Amino acid sequence: MTAFWTEADYDDHELVQLVRDAKSGLTAIIAIHSTHLGPGAGGTRFWHYSEPKAAMRDALRLSRGMSYKNAMAGLPMGGGKAVILADEARTKTPELLAAFGDAVEGLGGKYVTAEDVGITEADMVAVSERTRFVSGLPVEGEGSAGGDPGPFTAMGIYLGIKAAVKHKLGKDSVEGVHIAVQGTGSVGGGVARLLAKDGAQLTLSDINEERAQAMARDLGGEFVAPDAIMSTACDVFSPNALGAILDDEGIACLDCAIVAGGANNQFARAKHGAMLSERGILYAPDYVINAGGIISVAQEYLDRQQGEKGGINEVRKRIAQIPARLTQIWQESEATGVSSDVVADRMAQKLIGR
Numbered sequence: 001m002t003a004f005w006t007e008a009d010y011d012d013h014e015l016v017q018l019v020r021d022a023k024s025g026l027t028a029i030i031a032i033h034s035t036h037l038g039p040g041a042g043g044t045r046f047w048h049y050s051e052p053k054a055a056m057r058d059a060l061r062l063s064r065g066m067s068y069k070n071a072m073a074g075l076p077m078g079g080g081k082a083v084i085l086a087d088e089a090r091t092k093t094p095e096l097l098a099a100f101g102d103a104v105e106g107l108g109g110k111y112v113t114a115e116d117v118g119i120t121e122a123d124m125v126a127v128s129e130r131t132r133f134v135s136g137l138p139v140e141g142e143g144s145a146g147g148d149p150g151p152f153t154a155m156g157i158y159l160g161i162k163a164a165v166k167h168k169l170g171k172d173s174v175e176g177v178h179i180a181v182q183g184t185g186s187v188g189g190g191v192a193r194l195l196a197k198d199g200a201q202l203t204l205s206d207i208n209e210e211r212a213q214a215m216a217r218d219l220g221g222e223f224v225a226p227d228a229i230m231s232t233a234c235d236v237f238s239p240n241a242l243g244a245i246l247d248d249e250g251i252a253c254l255d256c257a258i259v260a261g262g263a264n265n266q267f268a269r270a271k272h273g274a275m276l277s278e279r280g281i282l283y284a285p286d287y288v289i290n291a292g293g294i295i296s297v298a299q300e301y302l303d304r305q306q307g308e309k310g311g312i313n314e315v316r317k318r319i320a321q322i323p324a325r326l327t328q329i330w331q332e333s334e335a336t337g338v339s340s341d342v343v344a345d346r347m348a349q350k351l352i353g354r
């Protein structure tokens with residue numbers, strides 16, 4: 001059997017820990033990619049994997065992604081991620097969460113956890129009874145950082161779309177600019193509402209058709225069926241639902257000047273970044289434009305841990321820096337002919353000393 005550290009997803013991660021607690025039934029992997037900029041921060045995923053290898057792959061890839069995302073958000077945080085391997089019935093007990101909390105505590109602050117898929121705020125409160133190295137807890141008071149990261153993510157994407165419209169179309173406002181939004185959940189719905197206030201022309205879609213139709217009516221936009229949103233003729237396509245939508249077929253059907261949205265891992269494969277760029281479409285790297293949520297989660301942690309009092313104002317200040325970072329990426333991409341996703345990766349690698 002090949003050692004896992006020779007596998008493609010292993011990227012000189014600083015630490016990969018297997019956690020087993022027979023009594024509670026906990027099996028988890030905690031991966032810390034880099035602590036160059038600060039503690040490895042990233043959420044915990046609770047998922048039933050078809051095979052353990054898939055859990056390892058997730059932990060390795062997602063923790064590396066967090067290093068890049070935190071670095072590009074200007075946060076004093078490295079990258080980490082935990083996955084809890086749920087059983088088929090997805091049994092989640094207080095004992096299991098306590099054992100997980102003990103494992104995080106055992107790393108002495110090298111890893112900071114929060115919610116991810118399958119983990120709720122109440123779960124994090126349970127984990128926080130065993131360790132201080134947790135974020136994503138209930139908001140402590142007015143002006144404090146924290147709470148649902150969705151609206152902060154949406155705010156960053158809205159500002160990023162405005163920057164893209166300025167850069168590509170030379171317009172100072174999104175008034176009358178046609179934006180097709182895929183996914184009207186926490187993030188996509190928030191983005192659509194902010195854009196509507198500025199008078200953007202909206203086309204919305206979601207597999208929850210009723211909700212998307214209601215939102216379209218509410219915001220004065222159009223609704224299209226989920227299979228029609230990517231080929232909608234528009235100025236900006238904003239993916240805020242699934243990852244891996246930008247594949248051969250997806251890129252070929254786009255009829256827009258800009259792709260800028262919050263969905264994680266939008267490219268099906270690495271080559272698709274260059275493919276999108278060859279079509280002359282401006283791309284806002286996903287982990288740069290969707291950093292608003294992690295900015296809020298990180299600030300909450302810093303305020304609680306280190307007695308900082310940045311609060312919500314500091315969160316807003318950091319989110320306001322997203323457009324400048326995107327513009328820097330696009331300028332570098334145009335100057336070098338390298339696609340914007342690769343430019344972003346290289347900038348992130350430099351920041352984390354790789």
Ligand code: NAD
Nearest residue numbers: 149150153183185186187206207226240241262263264293
């Ligand atoms: P959500 O579950 O609130 O919303 C997702 C929406 O997408 C749902 O309404 C769902 O019905 C819809 N959807 C699913 N498949 C679809 C399809 N094929 N076509 C159209 N719509 C579809 O999730 P969210 O928090 O809004 O997250 C959206 C994306 O943003 C995800 O990729 C997530 O990983 C990413 N993201 C979220 C945050 C955050 O703060 N919530 C931060 C960074 C990245």
